Amino acid sequence: MTQPIANCPNCGAKVVFQWPSSVQTVCTYCQSILVRSDVDVKKVGQVADLPPDSSPIQLNTEGIYKNKAFVVAGRILYEYEQGGWNEWHIVMNDGTSAWLSDAQNEFAVSFAAKVPPQSLPNASQVQVEQQYVWNGETYIVTAITIAHYKGVQGELPFQYWDKTDVKFADCRTHTGKFATLDYSDEQPTLYLGEFVEFDDLKFKNLRQFEGW
Amino acid sequence: MFAKLYLLYGFMVLGGIATAQYRGWSLDRISQVKNVPRSIRDNPGAYRSIYSSYHHYTGGK
Amino acid sequence: MGAGQPPIPPQPPRPPQPPGPPAGPAKPQVKSLNCPQCGAAITLRSFQQAVTVVCESCHSILDAKDPNLTVLQQFKAATGELKPMIPLGTRGKLRGTDYEVIGFQRRTIFSDGEQFDWHEYLLFNPYKGFRYLSEYQGHWNDISVCKSEPGIEHRIVDRANYLGEYYRHFQTAEATTSFVLGEFPWQVRVGDPVIVMDFVKPPHILSYEKDKQSGEVTWSVGEYLYGKEVWQAFKLQGQPPEPIGVFENQPSPNTVNLKQLWGRFLLLCACLLGLLVMSDLFSSNKVVFSATYQLASGAPKGEASFVTDVFELKGRESNVEILTEANVANNWIYLNYALIDQDTGRAWDFGREVSYYSGSDSDGSWTEGGRNDKVIVPSVPPGHYYLRIEPEADARHPAISYKVEVHRDVAVFGFYGWGLLILFVPVALLTFKAISFERARWAESDHPILKSESD
Numbered sequence: 001m002t003q004p005i006a007n008c009p010n011c012g013a014k015v016v017f018q019w020p021s022s023v024q025t026v027c028t029y030c031q032s033i034l035v036r037s038d039v040d041v042k043k044v045g046q047v048a049d050l051p052p053d054s055s056p057i058q059l060n061t062e063g064i065y066k067n068k069a070f071v072v073a074g075r076i077l078y079e080y081e082q083g084g085w086n087e088w089h090i091v092m093n094d095g096t097s098a099w100l101s102d103a104q105n106e107f108a109v110s111f112a113a114k115v116p117p118q119s120l121p122n123a124s125q126v127q128v129e130q131q132y133v134w135n136g137e138t139y140i141v142t143a144i145t146i147a148h149y150k151g152v153q154g155e156l157p158f159q160y161w162d163k164t165d166v167k168f169a170d171c172r173t174h175t176g177k178f179a180t181l182d183y184s185d186e187q188p189t190l191y192l193g194e195f196v197e198f199d200d201l202k203f204k205n206l207r208q209f210e211g212w
Numbered sequence: 213m214f215a216k217l218y219l220l221y222g223f224m225v226l227g228g229i230a231t232a233q234y235r236g237w238s239l240d241r242i243s244q245v246k247n248v249p250r251s252i253r254d255n256p257g258a259y260r261s262i263y264s265s266y267h268h269y270t271g272g273k
Numbered sequence: 274m275g276a277g278q279p280p281i282p283p284q285p286p287r288p289p290q291p292p293g294p295p296a297g298p299a300k301p302q303v304k305s306l307n308c309p310q311c312g313a314a315i316t317l318r319s320f321q322q323a324v325t326v327v328c329e330s331c332h333s334i335l336d337a338k339d340p341n342l343t344v345l346q347q348f349k350a351a352t353g354e355l356k357p358m359i360p361l362g363t364r365g366k367l368r369g370t371d372y373e374v375i376g377f378q379r380r381t382i383f384s385d386g387e388q389f390d391w392h393e394y395l396l397f398n399p400y401k402g403f404r405y406l407s408e409y410q411g412h413w414n415d416i417s418v419c420k421s422e423p424g425i426e427h428r429i430v431d432r433a434n435y436l437g438e439y440y441r442h443f444q445t446a447e448a449t450t451s452f453v454l455g456e457f458p459w460q461v462r463v464g465d466p467v468i469v470m471d472f473v474k475p476p477h478i479l480s481y482e483k484d485k486q487s488g489e490v491t492w493s494v495g496e497y498l499y500g501k502e503v504w505q506a507f508k509l510q511g512q513p514p515e516p517i518g519v520f521e522n523q524p525s526p527n528t529v530n531l532k533q534l535w536g537r538f539l540l541l542c543a544c545l546l547g548l549l550v551m552s553d554l555f556s557s558n559k560v561v562f563s564a565t566y567q568l569a570s571g572a573p574k575g576e577a578s579f580v581t582d583v584f585e586l587k588g589r590e591s592n593v594e595i596l597t598e599a600n601v602a603n604n605w606i607y608l609n610y611a612l613i614d615q616d617t618g619r620a621w622d623f624g625r626e627v628s629y630y631s632g633s634d635s636d637g638s639w640t641e642g643g644r645n646d647k648v649i650v651p652s653v654p655p656g657h658y659y660l661r662i663e664p665e666a667d668a669r670h671p672a673i674s675y676k677v678e679v680h681r682d683v684a685v686f687g688f689y690g691w692g693l694l695i696l697f698v699p700v701a702l703l704t705f706k707a708i709s710f711e712r713a714r715w716a717e718s719d720h721p722i723l724k725s726e727s728d
Contacts, residue, residue, distance in 0.1 A: 054320035056400045082460065083324055083338070104322060104458050105402020106418065128488070140422055142490070174434065176421035195420035198401050209320070209399040212371070214529040215537050218699060222541035225695050226548055229688045233552045236591035238651035239687040245620040248613050256578035256661050261609035261622055 006041040008032060015041055019073050019091045022155035026074075033152065033161045045161035050151040053077060055086045055102045056206050059154045063100075063201040065109050069093045072100070074154030080147035089156050097157040099191060100201075101180075107201065108178050110193025117187035126169045126181060134192060139171035139179045160184075308333060309342050318362065318375040319397045323456040327376075329361075334463070337456060348463040350452060355379070358408065358509070359394055361455045365507030367415065372396035372404060374507070376455035382446040382469070395457060403458060406503065407495065411516030412523060413503050414478060416495035423472075423479055423492050430720050433472040433479050435494065440472030440479040443521050443718045447485075471521055475714075478522035497522050519713040527707040538700045545692050553684040561586060562679035568606060568664045570672040578663035583615055584679060586655050591682040593650040595660075599627040599675035601644060606673050609663035610648075614656050621650045627675070649685055 006015045011030040024035050026047055033045040061072040074089040085103035092098060098111045115134060130141045145168045152160060162184075169181040182189040231237075252259045306315040311331040317323050323337035325345065332350050335342040357377040359365075364373045376395030381388060391409035393416075398404075405416040423435040431442040448469045453461055470481040476497040483490045497520065500513025516523075562584040568577075586593065599606045605628035612621040625648055631640040666673060712722045 052321050054322045054399060083322075083458065105398075105400070106420070142422060172422035174422055174424045174436075176436065206400065212399050214703075215533045218534060219537050219541070221699070222537065222544075222696055225692050226541065226544055229545070229692045230548060230552075232688055233548075233556075233685060234591075236589075236593075236652045236682065238592055238649035238685065239691070240623070240648045240650070242648070242650050243622045245611070245622050246618065248611070248618045248620040250615075250618065252613065252661060253580050253615075253659070256580050256663070257576040259578070259611060259661055261611060261624065261663055 006036070008034060008043070009041060010034075010043045017155060019097075019155055020095060021091065021097045021157045022073060024074075024152075024156040024159050024161075026153055035159050044159065047151055047153075047161075050077065050153055053084065053086065055088075056105070056209070057086065057088050057100065057102055057203075058205070058207040061088075061206055062204040063090075065090075065092070065098075065196070065201060070098070070100075072154075074156045075152065076149050076156065076160060077151040077153075078147040079150035080145050084147075084150060089154065099193070105198070106195065107198055108193050108195045109201075110178065110180060110191040113179075113190040113192040115190050117189070120181060120188040120190055121169075122188065123167050123183040126167075132171065132179075134179065134190065137173050137175070137177055139173055139177070141169050141181075142172050143170040144168070145170065306342055308335065310344055310347065315342065316362070317456060318373055319403075319456060319458065320399065322397070322403075322458045323375075324458050325461045326456040327453045327461075329454055332453075334453065334461065345460075346462050348452075355392075357392070357394065357454065358514075359406070359503070359507050363507050363509075367396065367404070367406075367506045370398055370401050372398050372401075374455075376457045377453070378450050378457075378461065379452035380448050381451040382448045384444075384446055390451070395455065405493070405495075406498070408503075409520065410518065411500055411514040412520035413498035413500055414495035414522070415498050416478075416480070416493050419479070419492040419494050423481075425481075431472075433481070435479050435492075438474060438477075440474045440477070442720070443471040443473045443478075443715075445470045445719060448482075473522040475522045476524040495522070497524055518717075519710060521714065521718070523714065525707055525710045525714075527703060527710060529703055529707075531704055531707055534700055534703065538696060541696050542693065545689055545696065549684065549686070549689045556684045557588065557682040558684070559587075559681045560678060561681050562660070563676070565674060565676040566662070566664075568666055568670075568673040568675065570670060571668075577665070578609075578661060580613075581660040581662065581677070583657050583659045585657055586653055586681050588655060588682060590652050590654045592685065593653045594680040594683045595625075595648050595650065596678040596680065597625055597627055597646040597675060598678075599644055599673055601627055601629045601642075601673060603630050603632075604628070604667055604670050604673075605642075606670075606675060607665040608675070608677075609661075609665070611661040612650055612653070612658055613661060614654075614658055616656055620661075621653070623648055623650070649683065 007013065008015050008027040008030060010032040011027060013027060013029040015025060015027060015034055017025060017036060024033060026033055031047045032043045033047060034041050035044050057072055059072055063070055070090040070092045072088050073091045076087045078085050078087065085101060088100040088102065090098050090100045098109055101108045101110065113134065121132065126141060126144065128141050128144060132139050146165050147168060148163050148165045149160060167183040171179040171181070177194045180191045182191060248259065306317065307313065308315050308328040308331060310328060310333040313328055313330040315326055315328060315335065317326060317337060326335050326337040328335060332348050333344045334346040336345050359374050361374055361377060364371055373396065374394050375397045378393050379390055380393060381390050391407055394406040396404040396406060407414045407416055419435065421436055423433045425431055425433050433440045446469055447466050449466050450461060450463055453463060466485045468483045468485060472479040478495045480493050480495065481490065500516065504513045562581065564581060593612065595610060597608060605626055607624060607626045609624045625646045627644060627646050628642040629644050630642055631638065633639065660677065662677065715722045
């Protein structure tokens with residue numbers, strides 16, 4: 001899986017993109033945000049030290065979702081008025097990217113849905129308690145969150161280093177499924193997934209908490 | 213569990229009834245007397261019924 | 274994203290640094306801070322998850338996200354305020370997972386002018402997250418946030434559907450937080466009103482909470498816990514408080530499936546009926562003796578008693594039924610019977626009365642008694658028998674004609690009546706017990722089963 005090695009344009013350290021789907025990574029030495037193109041690796045930003053947070057997940061944590069092994073490749077730490085949450089970028093053993101979100105230890109796994117963006121409600125339309133049907137399931141918008149990234153770590157399947165506030169609409173079904181409408185880009189993106197029990201993911205290589 | 217026990221209890225009740233029926237038991241109050249002399253056939257008045265002191269109902273409303 | 278970013282100023286390249294040691298265990302386990310109001314030590318137990326923390330000594334509600342712990346609110350706690358039954362910082366094992374008690378709040382609702390308080394303990398595990406224990410008058414619940422969105426269905430009594438299970442609406446009320454201690458992963462203030470709706474499906478409870486200001490809705494699901502389970506989980510001293518009354522989702526002490534029990538009862542009734550039909554069919558019910566006698570009018574002349582002809586009782590040892598039919602009208606006849614075994618001298622002695630009265634009064638016509646009587650003599654072996662009959666009647670009676678009939682081996686219908694009663698008693702008792710419990714449960718709800726006079 002290991003991809004050709006490049007050097008960090010900022011500090012010269014070796015940069016390894018471990019996952020073919022990764023577009024962005026953070027240099028482990030100088031914290032530069034690096035984006036790869038066909039030809040080279042460019043520095044597009046710089047992250048400050050990741051603020052302390054309490055997710056039990058960390059880079060290289062392994063787990064199993066629906067009989068598929070996955071490994072944590074990167075994360076985005078979001079911050080909003082009432083707190084923050086983590087979106088862990090996980091790479092499944094078939095090479096697909098997915099997201100494991102951890103909001104106060106409520107875990108959900110989601111995948112980018114293949115839905116034409118023009119079929120999705122735009123940012124100004126979406127409101128709490130609205131209902132949408134995707135893949136035959138009725139989703140209810142339960143919360144609208146304005147958040148921005150507070151930190152990134154590891155490899156991500158897209159470029160993400162803009163600190164502007166973006167809108168997220170969280171949707172739930174009556175059957176334990178969940179969806180996020182992500183308005184980071186001009187075109188909305190839909191992620192579909194479900195809430196998962198911590199124990200069901202059979203994590204390995206979790207973060208240690210002193211005293212626990 | 214209880215429903216099972218109850219079923220057992222029910223079948224015991226049914227078994228009891230079947231036994232009572234087969235053995236010819238009765239719910240009526242009947243006294244038994246032993247060794248009634250054969251002479252009663254000739255002199256029925258010599259037999260004294262246990263219930264002859266019965267208090268008769270003479271009622272009506 | 275990505276579009277229209279300002280160019281990044283070039284930075285001087287830095288030499289590669291050796292990779293640092295792998296991230297060690299998160300620490301410190303307990304972050305020590307001081308209350309900006311009174312200076313008392315503040316403990317944070319949920320790492321960076323705490324959003325608000327309450328100073329235990331001056332009851333200032335502090336912003337845990339702010340390194341300086343800005344005071345957000347201060348509330349007065351009544352002197353002699355109840356201490357949490359499980360002290361903050363206590364660890365225990367609940368359903369196989371270790372949890373630490375990190376927050377405590379008292380919540381209050383006013384219903385029919387009465388104040389009801391319950392307590393909530395916030396539990397934390399860095400892997401499994403948050404969980405709550407609620408306590409109301411010795412009744413406990415193990416509560417977690419719903420993973421799926423329940424749906425409310427409007428019925429005569431509303432119900433909520435959560436993961437395919439229906440929960441019946443119990444109560445809607447406005448609640449406020451009236452006391453807080455410790456830390457919370459959300460903004461907590463004393464006095465903030467929320468609308469709470471409880472739906473129950475014992476031993477589970479589904480609670481809806483809507484913040485009146487933000488409109489944010491939270492659903493949680495709980496399961497009833499007995500005080501002793503909490504005491505065991507957290508290794509607490511002494512005894513848990515004795516629960517008072519019946520709680521919303523308290524499981525009924527009646528663990529019996531009543532539907533199933535009634536099914537069993539009906540099954541047994543069917544068997545009983547079958548047995549009755551069978552015994553009626555298989556009883557020989559043979560008339561072995563029949564005779565009609567006259568009791569002359571007036572006072573008896575000489576010895577009234579007489580004996581019948583000898584008749585034979587055949588078959589196995591079984592019962593004998595003696596039927597008496599007398600044409601009494603507003604008088605009575607009393608017959609002293611003895612069924613005597615001619616060969617052994619064994620006798621069955623019994624007295625039977627036949628009386629029949631009729632008339633009419635202001636209520637209309639009435640009758641009392643009857644012209645027929647039957648009696649069953651138990652377990653009579655086969656043999657040759659005769660009856661000794663001693664009739665008695667009122668001194669001024671008219672002539673009475675009476676018929677005596679002896680039947681061998683009859684069905685005893687009384688057994689089946691008693692059998693039915695014996696089968697019914699446990700079912701009736703359990704049903705009554707269950708109904709009383711449910712009535713007590715729903716008495717406190719918005720939908721009492723039987724409204725009391727005061728309502």
